[in-house]
Amino acid sequence: MANITRSPWLLHYDGSSCNGCDIEVLACLTPVYDAERLGVMNTGDPMQADILLVTGGINSQNQDTVKQLYDQMPRPKVVVAVGVCACTGGVFKDCYNILGGADTTIPVDVYVPGCAARPQAIMDGIIKAVGIFQQRSNEYKAQVKEKKKAAKKGAQN
Amino acid sequence: MSKWILVICYILLAPFIGGLLEGIDRKISAKMQRRVGPPLLQPFYDVIKLFNKETINVATAQTFLILTYFILMVLTGVMFWAGSDMLMCFFILSTAATFLYFAAVVTSSPYSSIGAQRELIQMMAYEPAVLLTCVGFYLAAGSFNVGDIAQTSVSYLVYLPGCFVAFVFILTIKMRKSPFDTSTSHHMHQELVKGLTTEMGSKNLALFQVTEWYENVFLLGVIGLFVVNTNPISILAAVLVILAVYFLEILIDNSSARMKWQDMLKITWILTFFSAGVNLVVLMIMK
Ligand code: SF4
Numbered sequence: 001m002a003n004i005t006r007s008p009w010l011l012h013y014d015g016s017s018c019n020g021c022d023i024e025v026l027a028c029l030t031p032v033y034d035a036e037r038l039g040v041m042n043t044g045d046p047m048q049a050d051i052l053l054v055t056g057g058i059n060s061q062n063q064d065t066v067k068q069l070y071d072q073m074p075r076p077k078v079v080v081a082v083g084v085c086a087c088t089g090g091v092f093k094d095c096y097n098i099l100g101g102a103d104t105t106i107p108v109d110v111y112v113p114g115c116a117a118r119p120q121a122i123m124d125g126i127i128k129a130v131g132i133f134q135q136r137s138n139e140y141k142a143q144v145k146e147k148k149k150a151a152k153k154g155a156q157n
Numbered sequence: 158m159s160k161w162i163l164v165i166c167y168i169l170l171a172p173f174i175g176g177l178l179e180g181i182d183r184k185i186s187a188k189m190q191r192r193v194g195p196p197l198l199q200p201f202y203d204v205i206k207l208f209n210k211e212t213i214n215v216a217t218a219q220t221f222l223i224l225t226y227f228i229l230m231v232l233t234g235v236m237f238w239a240g241s242d243m244l245m246c247f248f249i250l251s252t253a254a255t256f257l258y259f260a261a262v263v264t265s266s267p268y269s270s271i272g273a274q275r276e277l278i279q280m281m282a283y284e285p286a287v288l289l290t291c292v293g294f295y296l297a298a299g300s301f302n303v304g305d306i307a308q309t310s311v312s313y314l315v316y317l318p319g320c321f322v323a324f325v326f327i328l329t330i331k332m333r334k335s336p337f338d339t340s341t342s343h344h345m346h347q348e349l350v351k352g353l354t355t356e357m358g359s360k361n362l363a364l365f366q367v368t369e370w371y372e373n374v375f376l377l378g379v380i381g382l383f384v385v386n387t388n389p390i391s392i393l394a395a396v397l398v399i400l401a402v403y404f405l406e407i408l409i410d411n412s413s414a415r416m417k418w419q420d421m422l423k424i425t426w427i428l429t430f431f432s433a434g435v436n437l438v439v440l441m442i443m444k
Contacts, residue, residue, distance in 0.1 A: 004209050006202040036183075037193040039202055044350040047213060047358035050206070074211040074359050137209060 004137055005130045007039040011049035013069055015102070016092060017056025020116035021083035025053060027119045028126075040126060046072035051129050052079045053122075054102040057089045061097070063105050070106045076136035078129045080110045082122055087111045160304065163238040167374070171234060175370020176200045178377075182407050189411045200366070207363035215264040215356045222260035223361050227368045229253035234375040240304025244291050250372075254280055257353070257365075264356035272352025275340040278418045282337075282425040283327035286320075289433040293320040294382075296440050309386045312394075319436025321383050323429045325402055330425065331376055333369075334410040337421050348415060377403065 014022050028035045029042055043049050046069050058066060070079070081102040084090035089100040102108050109132050112125035180197040187194020196202075214220060233249045236242070254276065261273035291301065297316040298306040306313075314321055330337040341353035349355070357365055380402050381395035416424075 004202070004206040006196070007199065007206040009203075031190055031192040034187070034192040034194070036187065036195050039195055039199055045355055045358075047215075047356065048207075048351075048354075048362060050210075072213070074213045076210070140211065141209070 005134045007041075008050050008126065008130050008133060009041045009043045009048055010051050010053050010126070011043060011046050011069065011073065012053045012055070013066060015054055015056035015062050015066065015086065016059045016098065017083065017085055021055035021085065024116045024119050025055060025082060025122060028122050033119045033123060035123060035126065038123075038126070038130075047074065049073050050077060050133055051126065052077065052106075053082055053126075054079065054086045054106075054108075055082045057085045057092050058099045058102060058105050059095075059097045060099060063099065066102070066105050076133060076140045078110070078133045078136065079106055079108045080112060080125050080129045081108045082112045082125065083117045084113055084115045087113060090115060160238070160240050164235050167234050167238045168231065171371045171374040172367050175367075175373045176204070178373060178403060179370065182403075185404070185407050186411055189407075200370075204363045204366050207359050207366070210359035212359050212361075214361075215266070218263050219260050219357070220361055222256050222263060223357070223364050223368075226253050226256040226260060227364050227371075229256060230368045230371050230375075234371055234378070237303055237375055237378055240302060240307065243294060243301050243303050243306065246303070246375075247287050247291060250375075251280065251284070253368075260361075261353045261356070266356045268349045268351075268355040269353055269357075272340045272349050272355065275418055276353055278422065279330050279337065279340055282422050283330045285426065286323040286327040286429040286433055289429060289437060290317070290320045290324050290379075293317045293433065293437055293440065296437065296444065303382065306382060307385055310388075312384050312386050312391060314383050316440060317383065317436060319432035319434075319439075323433035324379065324383075325405070326428055326432075327425060328376060328380070328402065329406055329409055330421070332373060332406055334406050336409075336413040336416040338415060339418050339421065 012022070012025055027033060029040075035042075046052075050073075052070060052073060054066065070077075079102065081087050085092060086102045086108075089098050092098045093100065099105070110125045110128045112121050114121050117125075177197070177200075179200040180195075183199060184194045184197055229249055230253045233246050233253060236249065237246045258273045258276055261269040261276070264270075294306050294313065294317070295301050297313055298309060300306060333341060339348060339352075341348070341351050354362060354365060377399045380399050384395035384398045385391045
């Protein structure tokens with residue numbers, strides 16, 4: 001029961017996407033694909049999110065927002081880039097305001113290709129992300145333990 | 158002696174019963190929407206995950222306030238199952254809710270502040286029905302003590318049908334079910350980005366969730382009090398009534414759209430007046 005991968009909560013951020021990918025992300029939550037059967041919930045709150053789904057490329061105006069959202073998420077956390085726009089900049093790559101994919105601003109763990117990315121592909125990406133989430137969680141736990149140990153040692157000295 | 162067994166059972170089992178009920182709720186809701194739905198134990202997975210996340214506190218006082226909310230809520234249930242004063246139980250419940258209000262406003266986030274204000278309005282909406290129900294029990298049983306109230310040969314549903322209707326109605330507000338989930342919604346990404354709980358993350362949110370389970374079990378216990386009498390079979394009947402009420406709440410939740418708080422206040426007060434109020438007047442004339 002202590003398996004934390006069974007409850008990944010998503011935060012969906014729409015960068016400069018054409019909305020095609022956003023509609024596909026929402027399609028994952030409809031009864032046809034029903035992402036909730038995997039425990040997925042779509043939260044609007046970075047404080048409660050585990051996985052950040054970014055659609056669309058990063059431009060000079062939303063860069064700070066994306067960075068802030070990422071920073072506000074408590075660890076362990078995973079980032080999924082959905083659609084070619086979020087992976088590389090896609091069709092908007094050469095626009096004057098586009099900096100590129102989501103990885104220009106935050107570390108991306110899973111790239112979901114497609115224009116628009118299909119719901120099946122997005123679900124696949126989320127399942128991949130959940131695996132990484134478990135790994136991160138283990139790392140985080142080890143870090144916390146080490147910190148506690150160090151603090152204890154510090155107190156003894 | 159037996160009452161302390163009940164109290165210990167409540168403290169130990171309430172989170173499991175509450176969580177399981179929520180799991181059933183989510184499963185049935187999913188079926189109503191023709192989905193597969195999450196596993197039955199999903200609420201437990203969620204809470205365990207939240208306990209394992211990094212703590213980011215917007216305001217340090219929040220943890221203390223949520224913890225007080227939790228302790229007061231458990232105390233409410235303990236007093237109820239120990240068979241003590243029913244009025245006192247509901248007073249402590251209101252105090253607990255006030256701490257929740259403070260936990261939300263202390264962060265000064267606009268979303269959670271608006272959610273907190275709506276929580277107060279919700280309290281205003283359901284409080285009359287709660288008080289009238291307590292008075293109803295007093296008129297019928299001659300005591301506010303839950304222990305004395307439970308010692309009856311005839312179920313109170315016979316004397317207090319109006320109060321029962323009013324209490325089930327306000328249960329929709331207490332359980333944060335649509336159409337009355339204005340302060341925070343169970344379904345994320347909806348009203349006010351979760352309103353009341355916007356600024357609660359990881360452990361605080363998990364504690365809030367567990368407290369809700371304690372509260373639900375307590376409230377369903379009050380529903381059971383309408384049914385139980387000295388006949389042991391009545392306990393089975395009470396469980397059946399509780400499950401039926403819970404199903405009704407799920408049905409209402411899935412078939413209604415969210416209301417404005419003004420409408421909520423009006424409808425709740427009118428219904429409380431006409432069902433619980435009239436019920437009490439009739440009871441007073443008859444006795
Ligand atoms: S990948 Fe295609 S569908 Fe998705 S946001 Fe970019 S242009 Fe739109």
